Amino acid sequence: MAGVGSACLTVALLTALFAAGAAIYGGVRGRREWVTSGRRAVYCVAALCVAAFAILESAFLRSDFSYKLVAEGSSTSTPTFYKITAVWATQDGSLLLWATLLGLFASAVLFITRRSLRDITPWATAVLAGVAAFFLFLMVGWENPFDTLAIAPQEGNGLNPLLRHPAMMIHPPMLYTGYVGFSIPFAFAIGALIARRPGADWIRATRRFALVAWTFLGTGILLGALWSYSELGWGGYWAWDPVENASLMPWLVGTAFLHSIMVQEKRGMLKVWNVSLICTTFVLALLGTFLVRSGILDSIHAFGASTIGVQFLVFISAVLILSATLIIVRLPDLRSTARLDSLLSREAFFLLNNLVLVALALVILWGTFFPLISEALTGTESTVGPPWFNRLTTPLAIVLVLLTGIGPVLAWRKMTPSSLRRILLVPLVFTAVVLVALLALTNAADSTASLIMFCFTAFVLAVVAQEFWRGASARRVMTGEAWPRALARLMGRNRRRYGGYLVHAGIAVLFLGVAASSAFVEQRDVRLSPGESFTLGDYEVTYREATAKLGGDSSGTGAPISFGAVMDVRKGDQTFTLRPARNFYSSGDPSLGAISRFFEGEATSEVDVRWGLRRDFWLAVRPDISSLERPIREADAKFADAAGDVQALIIAALAERYRSDPPPAAFRAIVSPLVAWIWIGGAIALLGALVAAWPTPEARLRRVRALYSARLGKELSRA
Amino acid sequence: MDPSRKRKLRLGVALTAAVLLATALIYTSFSASTEASKPSEIEPGKSYEVTGKVVHGSIQKSGDDDLRFRIRDRDGTQSVPVAYSGVVPDPFRDGREVIVSGELKQGTFVAERDSLVTKCPSKFTKDEQSS
Numbered sequence: 001m002a003g004v005g006s007a008c009l010t011v012a013l014l015t016a017l018f019a020a021g022a023a024i025y026g027g028v029r030g031r032r033e034w035v036t037s038g039r040r041a042v043y044c045v046a047a048l049c050v051a052a053f054a055i056l057e058s059a060f061l062r063s064d065f066s067y068k069l070v071a072e073g074s075s076t077s078t079p080t081f082y083k084i085t086a087v088w089a090t091q092d093g094s095l096l097l098w099a100t101l102l103g104l105f106a107s108a109v110l111f112i113t114r115r116s117l118r119d120i121t122p123w124a125t126a127v128l129a130g131v132a133a134f135f136l137f138l139m140v141g142w143e144n145p146f147d148t149l150a151i152a153p154q155e156g157n158g159l160n161p162l163l164r165h166p167a168m169m170i171h172p173p174m175l176y177t178g179y180v181g182f183s184i185p186f187a188f189a190i191g192a193l194i195a196r197r198p199g200a201d202w203i204r205a206t207r208r209f210a211l212v213a214w215t216f217l218g219t220g221i222l223l224g225a226l227w228s229y230s231e232l233g234w235g236g237y238w239a240w241d242p243v244e245n246a247s248l249m250p251w252l253v254g255t256a257f258l259h260s261i262m263v264q265e266k267r268g269m270l271k272v273w274n275v276s277l278i279c280t281t282f283v284l285a286l287l288g289t290f291l292v293r294s295g296i297l298d299s300i301h302a303f304g305a306s307t308i309g310v311q312f313l314v315f316i317s318a319v320l321i322l323s324a325t326l327i328i329v330r331l332p333d334l335r336s337t338a339r340l341d342s343l344l345s346r347e348a349f350f351l352l353n354n355l356v357l358v359a360l361a362l363v364i365l366w367g368t369f370f371p372l373i374s375e376a377l378t379g380t381e382s383t384v385g386p387p388w389f390n391r392l393t394t395p396l397a398i399v400l401v402l403l404t405g406i407g408p409v410l411a412w413r414k415m416t417p418s419s420l421r422r423i424l425l426v427p428l429v430f431t432a433v434v435l436v437a438l439l440a441l442t443n444a445a446d447s448t449a450s451l452i453m454f455c456f457t458a459f460v461l462a463v464v465a466q467e468f469w470r471g472a473s474a475r476r477v478m479t480g481e482a483w484p485r486a487l488a489r490l491m492g493r494n495r496r497r498y499g500g501y502l503v504h505a506g507i508a509v510l511f512l513g514v515a516a517s518s519a520f521v522e523q524r525d526v527r528l529s530p531g532e533s534f535t536l537g538d539y540e541v542t543y544r545e546a547t548a549k550l551g552g553d554s555s556g557t558g559a560p561i562s563f564g565a566v567m568d569v570r571k572g573d574q575t576f577t578l579r580p581a582r583n584f585y586s587s588g589d590p591s592l593g594a595i596s597r598f599f600e601g602e603a604t605s606e607v608d609v610r611w612g613l614r615r616d617f618w619l620a621v622r623p624d625i626s627s628l629e630r631p632i633r634e635a636d637a638k639f640a641d642a643a644g645d646v647q648a649l650i651i652a653a654l655a656e657r658y659r660s661d662p663p664p665a666a667f668r669a670i671v672s673p674l675v676a677w678i679w680i681g682g683a684i685a686l687l688g689a690l691v692a693a694w695p696t697p698e699a700r701l702r703r704v705r706a707l708y709s710a711r712l713g714k715e716l717s718r719a
Numbered sequence: 720m721d722p723s724r725k726r727k728l729r730l731g732v733a734l735t736a737a738v739l740l741a742t743a744l745i746y747t748s749f750s751a752s753t754e755a756s757k758p759s760e761i762e763p764g765k766s767y768e769v770t771g772k773v774v775h776g777s778i779q780k781s782g783d784d785d786l787r788f789r790i791r792d793r794d795g796t797q798s799v800p801v802a803y804s805g806v807v808p809d810p811f812r813d814g815r816e817v818i819v820s821g822e823l824k825q826g827t828f829v830a831e832r833d834s835l836v837t838k839c840p841s842k843f844t845k846d847e848q849s850s
Contacts, residue, residue, distance in 0.1 A: 234806070234808070355733070355736075359740055362740070362744075363740075363744060366744050366748060367748065370748050370752065371755065374748075374749070374752060380754050380755075380756075381754070381755045382749075382752035382753060382754045382755060383752060383753060383755055383768060384748050384751055384752045385751070385753070387751065388747060388748060388751040388752075391747065391751075392743070392744070392747065525805070525806060600812075622807070626780055666806075668806065
C-alpha cells in the first residue's frame with residue numbers, strides 16, 4: 001500500500017501543477033473551459049490527498065511497522081486514540097495533513113465561487129494549486145510519509161509521551177486548519193490584484209473562510225495553552241515560546257484583517273491595507289509552519305533537524321516578494337473611494353484597533369526573532385525572556401480590550417459626541433461601580449495593570465449587555481415577544497453583528513482570566529514525606545500516601561509505570577482529594593540495563609487540578625526514585641537476560657517497594673485565581689464566531705437567487 | 720483646519736507613534752536581553768544564559784532540591800560544572816540539551832533558582848537517545 005500512497009502524492013503533485021497551469025492559461029486567454037479544468041484538477045488533488053491520508057492512517061491503525069513513519073511514531077502499546085493522532089505528530093504526516101486540508105478548503109471555495117467572480121477565480125485557483133504543489137513537492141522530494149523500511153521492526157518507538165494529551169492531539173489539526181484557511185482569502189486577494197478587481201467582491205466571497213480560519217487558529221492556540229497548563233508540569237499556560245508566538249502572530253494580523261475588511265465593504269477604504277494584511281497573515285502562517293520544522297530558533301518545544309528548512313525559506317521569500325511587488329504595481333487601482341470623515345467613527349476606531357493588533361504582532365515578531373537579529377547586529381546571540389514580552393504587550397493588550405468595547409457601538413462615518421455619551425453612559429457608570437467595589441472589597445489594586453484590565457473587561461461586558469438589551473427590547477416593543485425569544489430572534493436576524501458582540505465579550509472575559517491569574521498567582525514548591533502537610537493561601541495540603549501503578553494510569557496514556565501521591569486538601573470546612581502522578585515510559589536505549597530501561601526513558605507529570613470558577617488548585621508531584629537506584633542496578637546485573645514476565649515481576653516488586661516505603665517527594669502547588677475564565681472566555685468567543693460565520697437565511701436566499709439568474713442567463717444565451 | 724493639513728497631522732501622529740514603538744522595542748530588547756552562550760565561553764563576573772548538553776553520567780543529586788551536573792558545548796568536549804536548585808523539568812536527562820541562567824563562581828556555574836529549561840526531544844523525529 002505504501003507504493004499506492006506514494007503514487008497518490010506524485011500524481012497529486014502533477015495534477016496540482018496542471019491545475020495551476022490550466023487556470024493561468026485560461027485566465028490569460030479568457031478560455032473558461034481551461035479554468036474549469038483547472039478547478040476540477042484541484043478537486044482531484046484534494047481526493048488524492050485524502051486517499052493518501054487514509055492509507056497512512058490505516059497503516060498507523062494496523063501498526064504496520066514496515067512504514068518508517070509508523071515505526072518511529074507509534075507502537076502496539078500506544079492507545080488507539082493516540083495511534084490515530086500520531087499521524088500528525090510526525091513531520092511528514094503533518095505535511096500531508098496540511099496538504100489534505102488545503103485541498104479540501106480550496107475545493108470548497110472554488111466550488112462555491114464556480115459561477116461568480118469570473119475574473120478572479122482563475123488566479124485564485126492558480127495560487128491555491130501552487131501552494132498545494134509546494135507542499136506535495138516537499139513530500140515527494142524530501143519528506144515522503146510513505147518511506148518504508150527494508151526490515152520491519154517488531155515494535156515501534158511509540159508516540160512521544162509529552163504529546164499524549166487530548167488537547168495536544170487536537171491542537172495541530174486546529175492550527176493547520178487555521179493556517180490553511182487563511183490561504184483562501186490570500187489567494188482571492190492575489191486574484192483580485194492580478195485581475196484589477198480590488199473591490200469588495202473577493203472579500204465577500206472569502207470573508208467566511210477567513211472567519212472560520214480565525215476561529216480554528218484561535219481554538220488551536222487555546223488548546224495549546226491548555227496542554228501547557230495541564231501537561232507540561234510547570235503550571236503556566238503561556239511561555240512566549242517561539243512556537244507559541246508563531247501561532248499567535250498570524251492570529252493577531254488575521255484579527256486585524258477581519259475588522260478592516262468591514263471598513264472596505266462598507267466604505268470602500270483601506271484597500272491597500274487589506275491586501276497587505278492578508279498577505280502578511282498568510283506569510284506568518286507559513287512562517288509558523290516553518291518555525292516548527294526549521295530549528296533556527298531555540299524553543300522548549302524543540303524542532304528536529306530538518307531537511308526542508310531551505311525550501312520553506314525560499315517559498316516564503318517568494319510569496320513575500322511576489323505579493324509585495326503585486327501590491328506596489330497595482331497601487332493606482334487600490335485608491336480609496338472615500339475618506340475618513342471623522343475620528344469619532346467606527347472606521348477610525350477599527351483603524352486604531354488594526355494598528356494596535358499589528359503593533360502587537362510586530363512586538364512578538366521582534367522578540368521571537370531577537371536571537372537572530374542580535375546575532376546579525378552585534379555578533380552575539382541574545383534572547384529576550386517572558387518579562388520583556390509581558391512588559392511590552394500588556395499596555396497594548398489593555399488598549400485593545402478598551403477598543404473592543406468602544407469600537408462596535410460607534411456609528412459609521414461620523415458620530416456626534418452627544419449620541420456617544422448616551423451609549424457609553426451606562427457602561428461607564430457600571431465600570432466605575434466595579435472599580436469602587438474592587439478597591440473596597442479585594443486586593444486588586446496590588447497590580448495596576450490588572451486593575452485596569454478588570455475595569456475594561458467590566459466596560460466591554462456592560463457595552464455588550466446593553467447592546468443585547470437594547471436590541472431585544474426594541475424587538476419586544478415591535479413584536480411583543482418574550483425575552484428569550486426576542487434575544488434568539490435578534491441574534492438570528494443579525495448574526496454577524498451579535499456574533500461579533502459575543503466574540504468581544506468572550507475575549508474580554510479571557511483577558512480577565514489572564515490578568516487575574518498572571519498577577520495574583522500563588523505558588524509553592526515543597527518536599528514532603530507521607531503524613532506531612534503544608535499550607536498555601538487558604539489551602540492545607542496533606543500527603544496521605546504514595547501510589548505506584550503498573551500499566552494503567554488513569555488518563556489513558558498507555559504509560560507502563562506511574563508513581564504518584566494521594567493528597568488531602570482542606571480549605572475551610574471543604575475537603576477534596578487530588579491524585580497527581582508521574583508517568584515513566586521505558587527507553588529504547590540498548591546500552592541501559594534490562595530493568596533501568598523502564599525508568600530511564602521519558603517521564604511526564606500527570607497534574608491533578610481542582611478546577612473552579614473562582615480559582616484552580618493545581619498540584620504536581622515529582623517522586624524521588626533515587627532510593628530505587630541501587631535495587632534497580634542490582635536487578636540489572638542479576639536479571640540481564642530475564643524474560644518479559646520475570647521483568648514484570650521485578651518491576652512490580654520495585655513499585656511495591658516505592659509504595660510501601662516512599663522517600664520524600666517534591667510537590668509544586670499553584671493557586672491560580674480565575675484561570676478557568678480563560679477557557680470559558682475562549683468558549684464564548686468560539687460560540688460567537690460560530691454564530692457570526694453561520695450562513696444567514698437572507699444570504700442563503702440571495703445565493704439561490706444568484707444561482708437561478710445564472711442558470712437563466714445560461715439558458716437564454718443557449719437559446 | 721483644512722482636510723489636507725488634517726491628513727498631514729494624522730500621518731505625523733501615526734509616524735511618531737510608530738517611531739516611538741520601534742525605539743521602545745529596540746531599546747528594551749537590547750537592555751533586557753541575556754546573552755546565549757556556550758559552556759566554553761563563560762567567564763566569571765557576568766551573568767549568562769548557557770545552552771549546552773548534559774554530560775553523560777554527570778548528574779548528581781545532593782540534598783533535597785540540589786542538583787549538580789556538567790554541561791558541555793553542543794559540539795565539543797569542554798564542560799563546566801553546574802550547581803542548580805529548584806524545579807527540574809520533566810525531560811531532563813543525560814545528553815539532553817538544556818538552557819540555564821546564572822553566573823560563574825569559583826569554577827562552578829551557579830544557576831538561578833528554577834531557571835533550568837530542557838528542550839524536549841523533537842516532536843517530529845525520534846530523539847537520538849545517546850548522542
